[in-house]
Amino acid sequence: MTDVVIVGGGQAGCQVAASLREEGFAGNIVMIGAEEHLPYQRPPLSKAHLAGSVTRERLFLRAQSWFAEAGVELHRGRSVESIDRAARKIRLSDGEVMGYDVLVLATGGRHREIVLPGRDLAGVLSLRTLAEAEAMRERLEAAGHVVVVGGGFIGLEVAATAAAMGRTTTVLELAPRLMGRVLSAATAEFLLQSHRTRGVRVELSASVTELLGTGGQVTAVATTSGEQLPADLVVLGVGALAEDALAGAAGLATDNGILVDEFLRTSDAAVYAVGDCARAPSRWAGGSAVRLESVQNAVEQARCAARDIVGRSEPYCAVPWFWSDQGDVKLQIAGLTQGHDTTVTVGAVDQGAFSVWCFAGGRLVGVESVNQVKEHLTARKILAAGVAVGPETVGEAGFSAKSLLVF
Amino acid sequence: MPKVTLRRAGFDTVLDAAEGTSVMQVATANGVHEILAVCGGEMACATCHVYVEDGPLDALPPIGDEEEDMLGFVAAPRESNSRLSCQLLMTSATDGLVVRVAPRQE
Numbered sequence: 409m410t411d412v413v414i415v416g417g418g419q420a421g422c423q424v425a426a427s428l429r430e431e432g433f434a435g436n437i438v439m440i441g442a443e444e445h446l447p448y449q450r451p452p453l454s455k456a457h458l459a460g461s462v463t464r465e466r467l468f469l470r471a472q473s474w475f476a477e478a479g480v481e482l483h484r485g486r487s488v489e490s491i492d493r494a495a496r497k498i499r500l501s502d503g504e505v506m507g508y509d510v511l512v513l514a515t516g517g518r519h520r521e522i523v524l525p526g527r528d529l530a531g532v533l534s535l536r537t538l539a540e541a542e543a544m545r546e547r548l549e550a551a552g553h554v555v556v557v558g559g560g561f562i563g564l565e566v567a568a569t570a571a572a573m574g575r576t577t578t579v580l581e582l583a584p585r586l587m588g589r590v591l592s593a594a595t596a597e598f599l600l601q602s603h604r605t606r607g608v609r610v611e612l613s614a615s616v617t618e619l620l621g622t623g624g625q626v627t628a629v630a631t632t633s634g635e636q637l638p639a640d641l642v643v644l645g646v647g648a649l650a651e652d653a654l655a656g657a658a659g660l661a662t663d664n665g666i667l668v669d670e671f672l673r674t675s676d677a678a679v680y681a682v683g684d685c686a687r688a689p690s691r692w693a694g695g696s697a698v699r700l701e702s703v704q705n706a707v708e709q710a711r712c713a714a715r716d717i718v719g720r721s722e723p724y725c726a727v728p729w730f731w732s733d734q735g736d737v738k739l740q741i742a743g744l745t746q747g748h749d750t751t752v753t754v755g756a757v758d759q760g761a762f763s764v765w766c767f768a769g770g771r772l773v774g775v776e777s778v779n780q781v782k783e784h785l786t787a788r789k790i791l792a793a794g795v796a797v798g799p800e801t802v803g804e805a806g807f808s809a810k811s812l813l814v815f
Numbered sequence: 816m817p818k819v820t821l822r823r824a825g826f827d828t829v830l831d832a833a834e835g836t837s838v839m840q841v842a843t844a845n846g847v848h849e850i851l852a853v854c855g856g857e858m859a860c861a862t863c864h865v866y867v868e869d870g871p872l873d874a875l876p877p878i879g880d881e882e883e884d885m886l887g888f889v890a891a892p893r894e895s896n897s898r899l900s901c902q903l904l905m906t907s908a909t910d911g912l913v914v915r916v917a918p919r920q921e
Contacts, residue, residue: 426846426848430848449855450857452857465833466836468848469844469846470843470844470845471845473845474844474846475846477846478846617862703853703855703859704853707851707853729860731854731857731859737878738858781884785861785884785885785887785888786888797907
């Protein structure tokens with residue numbers, strides 16, 4: 409009897425357990441999650457759940473009864489302290505020791521910390537977990553002024569939610585543009601304008617010097633420009649790091665994530681890593697190792713690892729895709745657009761419905777779509793099929809993405 | 816509590832649905848893994864395709880524009896009774912709905 413132990417109770421960990429059973433795995437499955445909740449979806453935390461339109465129960469990926477029915481031993485609110493790979497045992501923080509035949513690390517990410525005077529004032533929050541989301545929602549309900557530090561996906565989604573709730577909302581971004589280098593300049597510029605149109609104040613090249621407060625509560629954010637922005641909720645959204653310390657301490661290879669091969673195996677064949685914590689070689693990044701923070705990546709890496717565990721190995725090569733809803737903007741990304749050198753915009757930017765096709769060395773690497781679901785799904789198919797298409801073709805008048813799929 | 820039947824190859828599963836939950840949520844929560852629902856109901860993936868077969872079909876909401884777009888990309892054949900199960904909310908009016916799970920989702 410094989411024992412699989414999964415460290416992590418998020419979307420990736422839960423999917424490993426589910427996929428193992430779907431694949432007919434008959435051994436024991438133990439899942440250890442640090443959070444008290446059943447495994448849940450994170451995307452709504454910055455949107456519908458934060459706005460209060462989705463109850464907590466709707467977020468759970470599986471009903472509690474499923475775990476018993478599927479024979480998945482779920483431990484909640486417990487964390488793993490160390491891995492003894494030679495003995496194939498893990499030690500939990502409460503001292504319990506468990507053996508494993510196969511270990512899957514689905515430890516996710518953690519907040520990139522930001523060192524600021526006033527960081528510990530009440531009302532200064534980050535968003536990753538359900539508990540953090542609920543604390544933020546409580547604060548948001550009573551808040552008049554919200555300041556978001558960081559213009560990345562989470563920060564912008566929270567800003568859109570706060571603005572829609574009628575809060576005075578400001579986003580402070582250190583870089584001269586939103587979304588760092590994650591998005592094309594065209595899409596980043598569109599997002600900037602759409603947030604401003606919705607009443608969000610966005611300050612670029614803006615640096616925070618201090619968080620000010622009275623009686624332990626945050627009241628304002630001071631910037632290098634000398635301004636003091638009133639704030640009764642400050643959202644820190646400056647990115648995430650891989651939760652790879654446990655793996656590193658056990659001597660597994662890590663470098664901005666737990667290094668795995670195309671089958672999600674770490675440097676120890678008995679240990680896998682999947683989801684936000686894993687860094688895997690990607691054909692969509694020219695073969696280099698990338699760490700992706702997305703639902704699609706968590707789910708598909710988990711399925712891939714489960715198949716490998718039961719001996720039905722297929723290398724991980726799914727087209728990466730991603731979505732971010734910000735107010736009335738539905739942004740969807742197919743492929744990996746970082747590192748592009750050329751873009752072609754197709755559609756009507758002024759009407760908020762367009763796609764930015766991104767190329768590197770004349771090769772299509774990805775497509776960012778704004779309110780164009782069909783183009784996004786078509787782009788995913790084009791990338792999956794490996795259709796060779798250059799910027800000249802996409803730039804032609806009357807270009808139709810769909811026509812590329814007629815073989 | 817309204818009930819929904821999920822029909823798969825050779826067997827039916829009848830599930831209780833809390834008022835206001837989608838067929839997709841009820842299915843995935845209870846381990847109907849043939850419904851992939853990668854995006855969790857945020858209308859981003861077209862992997863929760865079902866065919867509505869029986870029950871109070873007139874009580875279902877009409878197909879929305881975005882759903883229509885996405886139904887063009889489902890993996891199994893699109894039929895006149897194809898729906899994305901994340902868009903089918905269970906209420907007392909839809910009690911007794913029967914859907915067949917599409918044989919392929921990707």
